[in-house]
Amino acid sequence: MVKLKFVIISIGVLIAGICLSMYLSRSEEKKVRKQFDQLSKWVSKDHNEDHFTMAGKIKNIGELCVDDFTLTIHDSSPSGRYSPKEISGLAARLRFPFSKLSLKFNDLQIEFPDKKKAKVIATAIFSGNLKEGEIVDEIFEVEYDLIKLENKWLFISANVVEVLEK
Numbered sequence: 001m002v003k004l005k006f007v008i009i010s011i012g013v014l015i016a017g018i019c020l021s022m023y024l025s026r027s028e029e030k031k032v033r034k035q036f037d038q039l040s041k042w043v044s045k046d047h048n049e050d051h052f053t054m055a056g057k058i059k060n061i062g063e064l065c066v067d068d069f070t071l072t073i074h075d076s077s078p079s080g081r082y083s084p085k086e087i088s089g090l091a092a093r094l095r096f097p098f099s100k101l102s103l104k105f106n107d108l109q110i111e112f113p114d115k116k117k118a119k120v121i122a123t124a125i126f127s128g129n130l131k132e133g134e135i136v137d138e139i140f141e142v143e144y145d146l147i148k149l150e151n152k153w154l155f156i157s158a159n160v161v162e163v164l165e166k
Contacts, residue, residue: 028112028118028148028153029110031153032108032110032118032120032146032153033108033110035064035146035153035154035155036105036108036120036122038060038064039061039064039103039105039155040103040104040105041057042057042058042060042061042064042091043057043061043091043094043095043101043103044101044102044103045057045095045098045099045100045101045128046100047099047100054092054095057091058088058091058092058095059088061087061088061091062083062084062085062086062087062088062091063084064154064155065082065084065087065154065155065156066084066147066149066154066155066156067083067084068081068082068083069081069082069083069084069087069155069156069157069158070082070156070157070158070159071090071157071158072157072158072159072160073160074160078090097130097131097132098128098129098130098131098136099128099129099130099131100128100129101126101127101128101129102125102126102127102128103124103125103126104124104125105122105123105124105125106122106123106125107121107122107123108120108121108122109121109122115148116147116148116149117145117146117147117148118144118145118146118147118148118153119143119144119145119146120143120144120145120146121141121142121143121144121161122141122142122144123139123140123141123142124139124140124141124142125137125138125139126138126139126140138163139163140160140161140162140163141160141161141162142158142159142160142161143158143159143161144157144158144159145157
């Protein structure tokens with residue numbers, strides 16, 4: 001009788017542990033997804049965006065990254081290691097020629113190699129209107145690494161894997 005009670009309690013604890021683990025991993029996945037939502041929101045630009053809004057967005061983009069962020073774009077000059085302030089500068093230069101700009105992430109595949117690291121593969125859809133009138137539509141597959149520091153997920157690196165055709 002005592003052994004049966006022990007087995008039932010052990011199974012209950014095991015099930016509770018599995019449920020808790022699944023809940024916490026979903027919770028962390030939501031936090032990672034939120035960082036992508038924030039990045040998308042802050043890169044995007046409307047026709048009527050004022051200078052104060054632009055400055056705030058650019059500052060916020062840099063704050064999503066660690067101090068030694070690595071950007072890899074094959075056959076492109078912006079590849080390198082950057083501080084958050086330098087990332088903000090890159091974002092400003094990227095956004096400047098556009099009157100309207102949008103960045104969206106689709107098909108996020110999120111993995112957690114350990115509790116404090118995340119690997120994400122996503123389709124990034126970059127579109128906008130240049131001030132001269134030209135329309136830009138680009139689709140990229142990008143691999144991201146994130147780290148959890150002080151309960152906040154920050155981008156460690158972004159690697160543009162391939163430019164996709166529409």
